[in-house]
Amino acid sequence: MTTVIDGKDVAASVIETVKSATGALESETGVRAGLAVVIVGDDPASHTYVSAKSRMAKECGFLSVQHTLPEETSQEELAALVAELNADPSIHGILVQLPLPKHLRSEPIIQSILPEKDVDGLHVVNAGKLATGDLEGGLVSCTPAGAMVFVRRTYGDDLSGLNAVVIGRSNLFGKPMSALLLAANATVTTAHSRTKDLAAVCRNADILVAAVGRPEMVKADWVKPGAMVVDVGINRVPAPERGEGRTKLVGDVAFDECAKVAGVITPVPGGVGPMTIAMLMANTIIAACRMAGRKPPKF
Numbered sequence: 635m636t637t638v639i640d641g642k643d644v645a646a647s648v649i650e651t652v653k654s655a656t657g658a659l660e661s662e663t664g665v666r667a668g669l670a671v672v673i674v675g676d677d678p679a680s681h682t683y684v685s686a687k688s689r690m691a692k693e694c695g696f697l698s699v700q701h702t703l704p705e706e707t708s709q710e711e712l713a714a715l716v717a718e719l720n721a722d723p724s725i726h727g728i729l730v731q732l733p734l735p736k737h738l739r740s741e742p743i744i745q746s747i748l749p750e751k752d753v754d755g756l757h758v759v760n761a762g763k764l765a766t767g768d769l770e771g772g773l774v775s776c777t778p779a780g781a782m783v784f785v786r787r788t789y790g791d792d793l794s795g796l797n798a799v800v801i802g803r804s805n806l807f808g809k810p811m812s813a814l815l816l817a818a819n820a821t822v823t824t825a826h827s828r829t830k831d832l833a834a835v836c837r838n839a840d841i842l843v844a845a846v847g848r849p850e851m852v853k854a855d856w857v858k859p860g861a862m863v864v865d866v867g868i869n870r871v872p873a874p875e876r877g878e879g880r881t882k883l884v885g886d887v888a889f890d891e892c893a894k895v896a897g898v899i900t901p902v903p904g905g906v907g908p909m910t911i912a913m914l915m916a917n918t919i920i921a922a923c924r925m926a927g928r929k930p931p932k933f
């Protein structure tokens with residue numbers, strides 16, 4: 635039988651851990667964890683995600699601050715806001731929603747966030763700590779951290795002897811995901827658009843992670859029987875069967891056919907997506923505990 639992972643359920647258990655750690659930190663030290671989310675412009679999808687993040691932060695008991703800046707915000711204005719949040723002792727986590735409007739350069743903004751407040755794990759200091767295997771000291775990008783919770787709940791903490799294939803090599807997901815799997819002793823292959831015979835590479839995977847941004851690209855004959863398949867894709871595609879002009883979300887994995895071959899599989903929606911938000915909360919309480927000199931919870 636194939637296990638379909640319920641991401642909402644696992645995310646809820648992460649949130650419970652965050653809530654109790656938040657309560658304990660506040661009662662023991664008087665410090666309330668604070669998360670600032672910054673959004674520039676009026677992309678509707680980004681606003682939906684940001685509202686979900688702010689709502690969840692409140693539910694966790696955090697101080698939740700949202701800064702909504704107009705489309706025409708300058709590089710200097712955005713940099714000034716980040717500097718202000720860096721200096722604000724009530725803020726432990728800073729997230730600048732991406733992508734930024736085209737006239738703004740995101741890289742200098744991300745690199746100006748204090749690494750200890752970089753709850754997106756995108757600062758080079760955090761990427762470097764992960765790359766050198768220092769998992770205790772830094773902050774890990776939320777989506778790979780969430781995917782890794784699924785992997786640990788399936789195979790445990792030690793992936794010795796298991797082959798993992800990650801399709802995708804972005805700084806946001808593919809690279810940190812490969813680094814996390816490697817740190818857990820998996821034998822890791824990072825595949826991408828230039829990989830030769832991708833299907834054959836994937837068939838070797840005990841853990842197959844797809845993050846390419848191509849709707850339903852991974853087919854059943856790419857999956858090793860009994861393997862774990864983690865789908866990180868979020869693709870909005872037309873759904874004429876639901877009515878004219880309607881759309882739906884699909885992943886990078888052809889779910890129905892792959893579910894027949896896989897041992898464990900994550901759906902889209904309801905898989906990795908809810909974990910991304912939960913791990914943002916996890917990173918915020920980790921950052922707040924460290925700044926207060928307390929041992930952070932494990933996720």
Ligand SMILES: Nc1nc(=O)c2c([nH]1)NC[C@@H]1CN(c3ccc(C(=O)N[C@@H](CCC(=O)O)C(=O)O)cc3)C=[N+]21
Nearest residue numbers: 683730731732733754776903904905906907908910911
């Ligand atoms: N600095 C930054 N950090 C991010 O982490 C970040 C970002 N920018 N920009 C945009 C992407 C996207 N993202 C998602 C979070 C949750 C779901 C999620 O919960 N998805 C639901 C479905 C949501 C729906 O129905 O539209 C699911 O997969 O079940 C999806 C996508 C975080 N992002």
